[in-house]
Amino acid sequence: MPYDPKEPLKDRITDIGPRHYGEFLPPVIKNNKGKWLYHEIPQPGVLVHVAESGEKIFSVRVGGCRLMSVEHLKEICDIADKYCDGYLRFTTRNNIEFLVQDESKLKPLIDDLKSRKFEGGSNKFPIGGTGAGVTNIVHTQGWAHCHTPAIDASGVVKAVMDGIYDQFGSMKLPAPVRVSLACCLNMCGAVHCSDIAILGIHRKPPMVDSEWIDKLCELPLAIAACPTGAIKPAKTADGKKSLEVNAERCMFCGNCYTMCAAMPLADEVGSGIAILVGGKLSNRMTKPKFSKVVIPFIPNEPPRWPTTVAAVKNILDVYSKDARKYERLGDWAERIGWERFFEKTNIPFTHHLIDDYRFAYTTWRQSTQFKF
Amino acid sequence: MGKRNTPMLDELEKGPWPSFVSDIKQQAEKGKHILKEAPADLLGVMELSYVDKVTHWKHGGIVGVFGYGGGIIGRYCDQPQAFPGVAHFHTVRVNQPSSKFYTTKFLRSLCELWEKHGSGLTNMHGSTGDIVFLGTTTDHLEPLFFEMTHELNQDLGGSGSNLRTPECCLGQSRCEFACYDTQEACDNLTHEYQDELHRPAFPYKFKFKFDGCPNGCVASIARSDMSFIGTWRDDIRIDQAAVKAYVGGEFAPNAGAYSGRDWGKFDIQKEVIDRCPTNCMSWDGSKLEINNRECVRCMHCLNVMPRALRKGLDTGASILFGAKAPILEGAQMSTLTVPFIKMESPFDEAKELVEKVWDWWMEEGKNRERLGELIQRKSFQEFLRVCELDPDPRMVDEPRSNPYIFWKEEEVEGGWTRDIDAFRAKHQR
Numbered sequence: 022m023p024y025d026p027k028e029p030l031k032d033r034i035t036d037i038g039p040r041h042y043g044e045f046l047p048p049v050i051k052n053n054k055g056k057w058l059y060h061e062i063p064q065p066g067v068l069v070h071v072a073e074s075g076e077k078i079f080s081v082r083v084g085g086c087r088l089m090s091v092e093h094l095k096e097i098c099d100i101a102d103k104y105c106d107g108y109l110r111f112t113t114r115n116n117i118e119f120l121v122q123d124e125s126k127l128k129p130l131i132d133d134l135k136s137r138k139f140e141g142g143s144n145k146f147p148i149g150g151t152g153a154g155v156t157n158i159v160h161t162q163g164w165a166h167c168h169t170p171a172i173d174a175s176g177v178v179k180a181v182m183d184g185i186y187d188q189f190g191s192m193k194l195p196a197p198v199r200v201s202l203a204c205c206l207n208m209c210g211a212v213h214c215s216d217i218a219i220l221g222i223h224r225k226p227p228m229v230d231s232e233w234i235d236k237l238c239e240l241p242l243a244i245a246a247c248p249t250g251a252i253k254p255a256k257t258a259d260g261k262k263s264l265e266v267n268a269e270r271c272m273f274c275g276n277c278y279t280m281c282a283a284m285p286l287a288d289e290v291g292s293g294i295a296i297l298v299g300g301k302l303s304n305r306m307t308k309p310k311f312s313k314v315v316i317p318f319i320p321n322e323p324p325r326w327p328t329t330v331a332a333v334k335n336i337l338d339v340y341s342k343d344a345r346k347y348e349r350l351g352d353w354a355e356r357i358g359w360e361r362f363f364e365k366t367n368i369p370f371t372h373h374l375i376d377d378y379r380f381a382y383t384t385w386r387q388s389t390q391f392k393f
Numbered sequence: 394m395g396k397r398n399t400p401m402l403d404e405l406e407k408g409p410w411p412s413f414v415s416d417i418k419q420q421a422e423k424g425k426h427i428l429k430e431a432p433a434d435l436l437g438v439m440e441l442s443y444v445d446k447v448t449h450w451k452h453g454g455i456v457g458v459f460g461y462g463g464g465i466i467g468r469y470c471d472q473p474q475a476f477p478g479v480a481h482f483h484t485v486r487v488n489q490p491s492s493k494f495y496t497t498k499f500l501r502s503l504c505e506l507w508e509k510h511g512s513g514l515t516n517m518h519g520s521t522g523d524i525v526f527l528g529t530t531t532d533h534l535e536p537l538f539f540e541m542t543h544e545l546n547q548d549l550g551g552s553g554s555n556l557r558t559p560e561c562c563l564g565q566s567r568c569e570f571a572c573y574d575t576q577e578a579c580d581n582l583t584h585e586y587q588d589e590l591h592r593p594a595f596p597y598k599f600k601f602k603f604d605g606c607p608n609g610c611v612a613s614i615a616r617s618d619m620s621f622i623g624t625w626r627d628d629i630r631i632d633q634a635a636v637k638a639y640v641g642g643e644f645a646p647n648a649g650a651y652s653g654r655d656w657g658k659f660d661i662q663k664e665v666i667d668r669c670p671t672n673c674m675s676w677d678g679s680k681l682e683i684n685n686r687e688c689v690r691c692m693h694c695l696n697v698m699p700r701a702l703r704k705g706l707d708t709g710a711s712i713l714f715g716a717k718a719p720i721l722e723g724a725q726m727s728t729l730t731v732p733f734i735k736m737e738s739p740f741d742e743a744k745e746l747v748e749k750v751w752d753w754w755m756e757e758g759k760n761r762e763r764l765g766e767l768i769q770r771k772s773f774q775e776f777l778r779v780c781e782l783d784p785d786p787r788m789v790d791e792p793r794s795n796p797y798i799f800w801k802e803e804e805v806e807g808g809w810t811r812d813i814d815a816f817r818a819k820h821q822r
Contacts, residue, residue: 024539034542035460036587042491042576045499046566055565055574059699062649070567078567086413088527090420090432091504091513098497098504109500111493111517113562113611139415141406152650161520164442165435166468166484166527168450173442175413176405183408192653208718209520214615214726246761248721276721282452289446302615304607306670306693309614311724323443324401346656347668347693379723 047108049078049122065190066148067131079121081130083146084157084182084189087115088165088175096137096145104130114157114199116150149190153197155337156189158182160202161210163221168282169275170204171221171292177326178202181219184330185337195344195353198337199301206274214300216350217333218312225291226251226271227284231263238281240264246280248272272378294319294329298336299351307352315363317373332368339366360392396421396430397437401444417514426513430478431528435514438476456483456531458538462593464549465534482512485526485537486550488583488590489518491576492563502545510537521600522560523550548587554597554761556589561603562610564623569699570692571605572623572708573736579603581740582747595751596758596767606704607692613716613727618764619747620713620727621736625705628685629694635701636661636681646697665694709735712746714776715765725765728773730780732787746780753779772799 025031043051053072060070068080101109101119104126110118119134121127134146150156158181161167163174181200188194203210204221212218234240243264244252251270255263264284266277277284296319300312315336319328336350343365344353354362363370376384405414414436421432438449453467466484473480487503503524507513512528519525529537541547550558559582562568564575582601583590589599602613605623613620638644639659645652646659661681666674673687674694681701683694695702712734713727734742750764753776758767768776777784786792802809 022543024536026535029535030459032543033459033539035548036591037542037546037548038584038587038590039488039580040490040499040545040547042494042566042580045490045494045496047494050494050566055571057565057567057569059569060648061645062652065653070569080567084411085517086411086416087516087518088413088417089515089517090416090424091426091507091515092420092424093416094500094504094515094517098501101497107497109495109497110563111495113522113560115518117517139406139412140419141403141412141415143406143412143415144409145411147409147411152647153653159520162516164439164448164450166450166482167448168452168468170448173439176402176439176443179405179408179410179412179414182410186409189410192650194653197650203718207720211520211612211616211718213718213724214612242760274720287447292446302609302612304609304614304689304691305696306668306691309609309726311726321446323446324404346651346664 045108045110047078047106047120047122049076050120052076053078062151062192065154065192066151067127068151077124079124079127081119081121081127081134081148082112082116082150083119083134083148084150085111085115085117086175086179087160093145100130100133100146104133112150112157114150114159116157117146147186147189152192153194154188154190154192155185155194155198155200158200158202158219159210159212161204161208163204167204169207169278169287171223171287172204172294172321173323174202174204174210176324177219177294177329180324180326180330181333184334188337194337194341196347196349198340198350200333207279212297212300213311214302214309215312216298216300217336218297218300219329219333220295220297221292222295222318223273223275223286223288223292224318225286225288226266226268226273227275227277227286229264229266230283230285231257231261234264234281234283235262237283243277243281243284246276248274248276252277290320293321294326296329296332296336299354301349301351303349306347307349310351312351313359314374315366315368317371335368336366358392396433397440399436399440402436402440420513424508424513426508426511427533428478428512428529431482431512432478432514434476434478435482435512435528438470438472438479441472441475450482453483456534458534458549461549461591463552463555463591466552468528479512479528481530482528483531483534485511485529485534486519486552486558487524487526487541488548488550488558489522489524489560491561491579492566493518493522494563494566499545503547506537506540506545509540521550521557523558549591551590553593554595555591555593555599556586556595557598557600558590559583559601559603560611562605564603564605568605570608570623570695570704572625572704573605573621573710574738575603575605575611575621575623577738578621578736578740578743581738582744585744586747589751595755597761597763599751599754599764603710607690608696614713615716615724615726616718617716617727618714619750620716621710621743622713623708623736624690624711624733625708626733627705627707629683629688629705630703631681631683632701632703633680636698637679639698639701644698644700648699665697668693709733712743714750715763715768717763717765721761722766722769725769727765728768729788730776730782732785749779749781774799
């Protein structure tokens with residue numbers, strides 16, 4: 022029975038949740054769930070998992086754009102039908118994994134994936150993203166779909182991934198490197214624990230659209246939204262209720278704009294990119310840690326974002342040459358010391374890199390142990 | 394060729410990494426999506442942003458389906474006359490199946506549904522894990538939801554101040570390290586809390602994430618208000634013959650994850666024994682020993698020698714609370730609160746804890762205050778009382794260094810009421 026606009030609530034079904042994952046598992050995976058013995062990476066982007074039963078499943082991992090079309094998805098389905106009995110999955114980092122139960126189909130699949138290109142010339146299905154390399158950059162919406170971004174997302178990711186493409190299809194780094202992008206401080210992308218984080222930031226206080234603010238916003242909510250108490254009530258010359266921003270207190274977080282559309286702060290030259298490094302999530306050897314700001318600002322440089330690409334490449338290159346096996350980027354920086362990190366990467370250390378927000382003291386040096 | 398002139402975006406068709414611009418163009422030209430102009434106009438408005446260096450999307454208005462407060466996010470273009478195809482361009486969050494496994498049959502049915510009701514553009518997947526349908530108009534929302542539920546047996550995800558769509562790693566489905574069934578836990582809790590997922594009643598967002606082991610592939614420790622991280626409390630299982638095979642070079646260490654560079658012959662002393670964060674391992678040339686009582690389960694040795702070392706058999710999860718990105722009070726990692734819990738369906742013990750925490754947060758939390766911020770504001774001690782948990786040294790990196798302890802009256806003999814006259818009888822003014 023089709024949807025009837027005259028009776029929208031008739032036969033309504035709600036709160037059924039997602040489909041059960043069990044419907045989508047390839048038989049080999051279903052049969053061996055919880056009984057996997059070990060895995061190997063025979064070549065970059067290809068995984069084989071071996072179960073106690075001796076059965077195997079091969080996974081071919083390819084990079085994907087997070088923003089993908091139905092036409093592209095249908096092509097992915099065609100490939101999975103041909104080589105994978107119709108099974109595939111997506112990873113947390115927006116890669117696509119083709120799941121191969123029949124080993125004889127592995128090489129034909131890989132050859133097929135390598136042969137497919139977009140009309141513009143880029144690869145549709147680059148194979149990689151495993152082990153000690155760079156995997157797909159997780160990112161947010163940017164100028165494609167978001168109302169608060171300081172930068173684009175998909176475009177920066179495309180440019181950076183082009184720049185470090187070789188590291189996606191190989192496993193030559195000292196340890197895995199996770200690059201992430203969030204297009205504003207709201208961080209839907211939660212990039213704050215990444216080896217390299219590309220973060221959109223604003224540098225100008227919000228404007229106040231006094232003509233409209235009292236009609237569009239709950240003024241007390243906007244005032245309460247400010248973490249530094251920089252916003253207070255005001256009146257315009259003609260007596261309209263409005264708000265006033267103490268610019269010296271503003272740290273450009275954009276939270277007021279999130280609460281109140283009449284306080285826009287994005288700006289052509291004010292907004293841009295900060296680079297953070299050294300975060301990790303894994304508990305392996307060292308504890309999870311936050312990323313730290315090492316480049317406070319890079320201007321928006323569409324369409325190819327050359328300064329950002331060069332900055333990521335530089336950090337990756339120096340790390341790759343200098344770090345020890347298994348050493349994540351943050352562990353390397355801590356071992357050599359941050360003074361050496363800035364020296365070796367040739368990144369200028371400026372006053373913007375010294376914390377002056379809450380808990381800042383915990384990041385200052387209370388010791389005479391430092392390096393000349 | 395796109396319908397729009399997009400010279401800057403066209404630059405992003407160059408280079409080896411897949412180009413989203415090329416993909417959107419192919420959808421614009423060949424796609425069967427109903428909102429015909431949407432992909433080309435999306436490129437058009439993005440090109441304008443590339444020129445202006447500022448976004449052209451407005452704040453979302455209130456849109457959704459009847460009875461739900463979450464799952465759909467309103468989105469409007471601030472240049473609707475120039476780009477009518479994306480004047481209204483709402484997002485639909487679709488609750489992904491655990492671990493994002495698909496059959497092509499189901500994936501194709503999602504594609505068909507989205508061709509019928511939207512732009513033909515998606516995010517696979519959004520940052521929180523949902524399948525994201527990118528761009529439709531308000532009149533398509535009810536029919537889309539009706540067909541999704543009736544024909545695909547599939548529901549929307551979460552948005553707004555509610556439970557966000559829970560997410561898990563692939564867990565036992567394809568990983569030897571998984572210490573519990575993350576897929577089942579994620580699916581079960583998602584179904585249990587449909588009301589909280591779809592009807593905003595919280596101070597702000599709340600996220601569950603399920604990691605099968607301390608490697609943390611779904612980033613629960615950094616991204617979820619309640620992180621379930623798999624662990625074990627007995628001994629690592631050792632296959633001594635396999636250890637020797639790694640030492641002898643028969644097995645590739647790290648499953649081959651470091652094979653792109655010549656790091657020299659595998660050296661178990663240097664690469665495993667000396668790297669153990671608690672120095673609880675030893676190798677005498679023929680036998681590997683682990684003092685399991687001192688092991689903190691960092692996963693390094695298991696990652697290096699997956700064929701020789703296996704997690705213990707007494708498995709479950711640690712529960713940590715309060716992670717969030719920087720907005721507003723600064724970024725927080727989840728704090729270890731329950732060192733170990735058995736994670737077996739129907740997960741009653743975990744659900745009891747969830748409900749205690751939610752009751753407290755809904756009562757005490759301020760508007761837009763994440764759980765982690767509330768715990769900081771009210772103290773971890775208060776949080777433990779809410780959870781009815783005893784304090785444990787595992788919950789802290791170190792005990793406090795300041796002695797400003799907030800003693801409670803009932804903790805001090807005789808309470809706080811004293812007699813100033815009795816005091817004065819002994820002490821002159």
